[in-house]
Amino acid sequence: MSMNRREFMAGFGAAGLAMVQPARMRATAPTAPVAIARCKSYGAEFLAATGKMFDQLGGMGRLVKGKTVTLKINLTGGETIRQDYLPQGRTFWTHPRTVAGVIHLLDKAGARRIRVVEGAWMWPASLEEFMLKAGWDPNLLLRAAPRVELINTNMPHKGNKPYTRFPVPHGGHLFPAYDLSTAYAESDVLVSMNKIKEHATAGVTLSIKNLFGITPTTIYGNKVPIDEPAPIPYGGRSDIGHAGSRQPPKSSPAEKDATTPRQGGYRIPRIIADLAAAVPVSLAILDGIETIAGAELPRGESTKAISPGVLVAGTNPVTTDAVAMAVMGFDPMADRGKAPFETCDNTLRLAQELGVGTRDLGQIEVTGAPIKDVRFNFREHGGPRQSWPPGRRPSA
């Protein structure tokens, strides 16, 4: 692990590496194969390509048979934002037909129950209502297989235990543990499904960045109470997540070190890495059929709709993200200061340090289409990059 002195001092305080880091330094990062497929459309072609990728990954039956499978999709931002005239699913959200297709495939592979989850920003009602407001037809998902549920994990989970504490292995970078919807505790297999895209704060949005949305905004959202979770969300995640201007309610674990930089480029990658370690992703499915260049959601002239025509999937989120970064024209070994991490730390490195997976392409077996054949340089598209000013990010 490479770490300069400034990062050391800023990130881990005077206690020093020897006291805080030994477990993390020992964490070994596993590898797992990653499948790549060319795919130009969201219909039958997607279903066939994804089915083939699942086969290349060893089949889904061994992973999901008899299990509760949770699909974490990505519906970042408000429900009425679009890139140009295009539906969100064609630019910066998980496409609803990919969700329906994966539900179908996982059901065929023997999944006992499939839950589609998202912490839909500050939405105070069901995920189904959020989808309807956004123009989705939830029945597309609910009818893709028997026993499909839609859950807004921003809200307290139904039952006696709304939240469950997830400790971060090896102590965590920023928080020692996170209180998340109990839906995640009831999950046997977590699938992360989202677009391949850039991110204004974290450099890239890939399968582990998608986990930022599992933090409930009743606990990690703006305007939450001091002592207990809010009954409903009141705002996005900018105060606690990006700016670090306050701590979660006292009922949840506070940051390990409140003297660390109050900067999104420092904080968000660490939160993501923590979550990737605390809530393991068993399957990552990244959609680059159609997506957005320039940021994670529409940002005026900064973002453009693009059609790379590629899918990336794997059973380890870090190896999958590393390959996806390479497909995007980025070096997954890049560190702060180098694209796409000009103003942030490399989330993949931080996750690797927690033992989630390796980002070293030399250690990752790639099946299906070769990276060089599907490479789509994101930086040749999009407009001038913009960072969100602290505390002013409109979504999370």
Add this chain to the structure above:
Amino acid sequence: MNNNVDMTPLQNVVPLHWPSGPIEIARREKTEGFNTLIRRTLERWHEPAALEIAKDTPVDCIVMSWAAGLPVDAEQQRTAGPLLEAARRRNLAVVGWVDGTADHHAAIAAASKAGLAAVAIRGFKGSADLPVIAWSERANVPWDLAAPAVAITGNVWPGVSLASNAGDASSGPTSLPWLDSNSWYIQMARARLKAPLWVMFDPPGKGAVVPARSYARAICDSEAAGGRWVISLDDNLRAELAAGTAAAQESWRQITAAAGFFKEHAEWKSYRSLGLVGVISDFSGGNFELSGEILNLMARRDLLFRVVWKSQATGQLFRGLKALVYADAGPPDRALRRKIADFVEQGGLLVTGPNWGTEGKPEPPDFQTQFDVHAVGKGRVAVARKEITDPYQVAVDTQFLLSHRNDLVKIYNSASSGCTRFTASPDGKTALLQCLSYADRGRGGLRTIWVRQRYRSTRLWTIGAQPVPLDPEASEEYVGVEYHMPANAPQSYFALEFAA
């Protein structure tokens, strides 16, 4: 009153507040910031030449102070002679505003003698030989008074609220920017009044320079809801118009273009709301505060509603409604309760307070709510667990209980939208969607309008332009059709006119 007076001349006039002369000077002298420029402007606007600004504009009425119970009342009326004569030559109707402790009958007599088209008086109940516009504060409107027009004071300057947070847009309960709008009130009043509704409010004070787009927004906010703003210009603009500066004339051109657009579409005011939620109330006292704010917050969330005055409810059909909100403190009378109960039995949703009582099979909703929901007949009754005090929660919960599955309209990439109006002509052959933006700066994205129903043809109306035919685009992911707004369509206001 006004039994023998022709009231039609005021039906579709475009009135301009015309502060001028001794009464205005006497008033303003007592206010902070009064200076010689303001005095000079008030003097110049009392001169006939000032009326030149109305030339080639839709403005065909000026509203000037006539009597206020001040020593200068007589001087105001005497010195107004040349101005009134010039107005007559220009076919401008003049309305005299009467307030303070002025003697109503004396003011009317003087106005009649001076040839005013009408006077506006609060609380006048006698007879008069010229039209008397009834003016009133919001909460005390004489709803059943026969008047050629009703003028309402106490309104807000429409826009994103900048009341707090050091110039940052202040937030409502959901972090959405708070919108100031008179739309809800105008819709409420229009549901009760037969006479034209004049909406009185002034630009932000303290010498603020108000851009033309803010004036246009003020016009759109009133007109889309069915009212008519009595255009009121700020001190700076009036001074510059009097001086004839090019910038002021360009602002004035934009303001009058907006006013003219709506004058030419006067028939839109007869359109009825297509909202799916009926809000029933007597809109008086505490019920006005609560149900009025429910309307306000529904409008802000673009939850399309229809105002149902309690006194008229039993005679109305609830056709087209999917939900009713009854939040008044007192119970409805027996006939109305029966009518509401029938609505529920036939599949409607009722959202109401705890006094309604509970019956039927519990049907807990899938979100946190202050209401217990029971299935009754084919419908549902949502009864608040305790007395309703939070209008915001009523608006939010009603929207979720109704479900976005029933949305008629969605707007994508609209900056600080709200108060969207979706109405239909009385014969049902035309539907009209009016969209406003209350932000000075938009997100800048291309806007898409989704509507549930497919119409035979659609035209896009914007201020100052000819209508443009729009073809629907197939909606990829849901029912309905989409319309892609041209990139050059203004953010501030546009209307889609659908032919059924």
